Amino acid sequence: MKVSYYPGCSLDGTAIEYNKSLQSTARCLGLELQELPDWTCCGASSAHVTDDKLAVSLAGRNLLIADKMGMDLMVPCAACFHRLKSADKALKAGGSLQGLEQKYQGHFKIKSGADLIWENIGERALAAKIKKPLAGLHPVCYYGCLTVRPPKITDAPDPENPMAMDEIMRTLGAEVKNWSFKADCCGGNIMLTHPELAKKMVKKLLDMALEAGADCIVAGCPLCQSNLDTRQREIMDENGQPYHIPVYYFTELMGLAYGDPQVENYLNKHFTEAKTLLKQKDLL
Amino acid sequence: MAVNKRLKGGSPAPVTRQTIENLSGEQISTCYQCEKCSNGCPMTFAMDIAPHQVLHAIQLGLTDEVINSDTIWVCASCETCTTRCPNQIDIAHVMDTLRQLSTQRGVKASQRKSPIFHKVFLSNVKKLGRMHELSMVAEFALKAGGIRGLLKQSGFGLKMLSKGKMKLIPERFRGGKEIDNIFREAENKK
Incomplete structure (x- = not known):
C-alpha cells in the first residue's frame, strides 16, 4: 500500500526518532511512504495567529503537491495535521490560495499517523507481524x-x-x-x-x-x-x-x-x- | 484598564462587535453564556478574562478590554472551546482574530513575547521554506530575552544538538518562488 507523506519540520529535527521509527515500522508493514517532494512548513501556530489567508496558503501549497500524487496523505505531527485539514476544509468551502496559481481538487484523505496505520492497515495485519x-x-x-x-x-x-x-x-x-x-x-x-x-x-x-x-x-x-x-x-x-x-x-x-x-x-x-x-x- | 497603544499617526479606528464578527466570520452574538467554553478551558487559571467573558465583552462592545487582555496570548489554541460550543462559535478562531487586531494595534508589554515568537517563526519560514528549529529558537530567545534569554535557552539547545535532535545548519531553501509569492501577497494586503 502506498500513501503520500508530509513529515513536517519537527520530524526533521527534534522528532527525528519519530520520523525514523515511523519509516521503519511502515516498511515492516508494507506501507510505502512517498514523501511530498519539496514540501514546506505548514505555517504551524504562527500563521493562523497572524493572518488567516497566509495560514491557508502555507498549508495549501503542500496540499497542491499531495493533490498531484492522489493518495491518502499521512501527517504524523498533530499541528501539521490540523493546519493541513483546516486548509483543506477552507479551500473546499471556496477559500482561495494567495500567491499560488493552481486549483485544488482535494481527492484524497488526510490522516494522522496513528489513524492511518489503524484504519488502512488494520488489526489483523498489525498483529501478524509481532x-x-x-x-x-x-x-x-x-x-x-x-x-x-x-x-x-x-x-x-x-x-x-x-x-x-x-x-x-x-x-x-x-x-x-x-x-x-x-x-x-x-x-x-x-x-x-x-x-x-x-x-x-x-x-x-x-x-x-x-x-x-x-x-x-x-x-x-x-x-x-x-x-x-x-x-x-x-x-x-x-x-x-x-x-x-x-x-x-x-x-x-x-x-x-x-x-x-x-x-x-x-x-x-x-x-x-x-x-x-x-x-x-x-x-x- | 491600562491600554498600550503604540501607534503612529493618531488613534486606530474603533473596533466593534461587528468588526470582530466580520473579520472572524463567527457569529458572536449567538453566545448565550452557557460557559461550556470556560469550564473546559485548561488555561483559565492564567487568564484575566475567561473565554465566555471575552464573548460577552465583545457583545457589549468592550473590545479594547479583550484586545488588551492576557487571555488572547495565554490561550493555547487547544480548541476545546470550539469543540464544545453549542452555538458553533469557533471561539479559538475568535482568539486568532483578536490576536491579529492586538498585533496591529500594539501588544501590551507583559505579553510581548508572543508576537515576537510568531514574527520570528514566520520570518524563519519565509527565509528557508521549512522552519529551522535551532535558528528560530535562538533568534526568539535573543529578541525576547536578550543575551540572558539566549543563555538560558542554550543549555537546552546544546543537549538537543548533542542528541542529534537539531540540525546545526539549515537545509537549502525550499518551496521556490511560491513561498516568496505567498509572503509577498500577505505583506501587500497590509
Whole structure:
C-alpha cells in the first residue's frame, strides 16, 4: 500500500526518532511512504495567529503537491495535521490560495499517523507481524489536542475519546490504561512564550498518568512528546517531587514489537531515560 | 484598564462587535453564556478574562478590554472551546482574530513575547521554506530575552544538538518562488 507523506519540520529535527521509527515500522508493514517532494512548513501556530489567508496558503501549497500524487496523505505531527485539514476544509468551502496559481481538487484523505496505520492497515495485519508482544507494559495513550479537535476540522469520530493509539498498543500486547486526559492540552503551543504555564499543564498530565497506574506515556505528536519528555527534570527541580515517566512515540513501541534493531538508538535521543523500563519488562 | 497603544499617526479606528464578527466570520452574538467554553478551558487559571467573558465583552462592545487582555496570548489554541460550543462559535478562531487586531494595534508589554515568537517563526519560514528549529529558537530567545534569554535557552539547545535532535545548519531553501509569492501577497494586503 502506498500513501503520500508530509513529515513536517519537527520530524526533521527534534522528532527525528519519530520520523525514523515511523519509516521503519511502515516498511515492516508494507506501507510505502512517498514523501511530498519539496514540501514546506505548514505555517504551524504562527500563521493562523497572524493572518488567516497566509495560514491557508502555507498549508495549501503542500496540499497542491499531495493533490498531484492522489493518495491518502499521512501527517504524523498533530499541528501539521490540523493546519493541513483546516486548509483543506477552507479551500473546499471556496477559500482561495494567495500567491499560488493552481486549483485544488482535494481527492484524497488526510490522516494522522496513528489513524492511518489503524484504519488502512488494520488489526489483523498489525498483529501478524509481532515478534515480541509488549506484555507487561502499562502505557496511557496521549493524543493531545490537534488530531482530534475540533471535529469539524479533524473529522475525529469521538474527539473526547480518541482510540487509534489505544487500539494499536492493545493489539501489540500492551496493557493499556484508561484515563481522562488523553486529549487534554500539554501547552505545547505556549511552551516558548509562557513556559511557566505550560509546565503546569505538563505536570498535571504526568500526575494523572501516574494516578491512572501507567508506567509510561505513548504519544503521537512531536510537540506533545517533546513537552512531556524534555521538561521532567525542570518540573522535578521546581516542585521537589521526583518524576520519571518515559514518553515513547507509538512508532518506537511498534518497532520494538516488530523487532526493529534501531529502537535503542531512537530511545537514546529521549531526555527522560527510556530504556530501563523496557529492560525490566524484558522487551529490550 | 491600562491600554498600550503604540501607534503612529493618531488613534486606530474603533473596533466593534461587528468588526470582530466580520473579520472572524463567527457569529458572536449567538453566545448565550452557557460557559461550556470556560469550564473546559485548561488555561483559565492564567487568564484575566475567561473565554465566555471575552464573548460577552465583545457583545457589549468592550473590545479594547479583550484586545488588551492576557487571555488572547495565554490561550493555547487547544480548541476545546470550539469543540464544545453549542452555538458553533469557533471561539479559538475568535482568539486568532483578536490576536491579529492586538498585533496591529500594539501588544501590551507583559505579553510581548508572543508576537515576537510568531514574527520570528514566520520570518524563519519565509527565509528557508521549512522552519529551522535551532535558528528560530535562538533568534526568539535573543529578541525576547536578550543575551540572558539566549543563555538560558542554550543549555537546552546544546543537549538537543548533542542528541542529534537539531540540525546545526539549515537545509537549502525550499518551496521556490511560491513561498516568496505567498509572503509577498500577505505583506501587500497590509
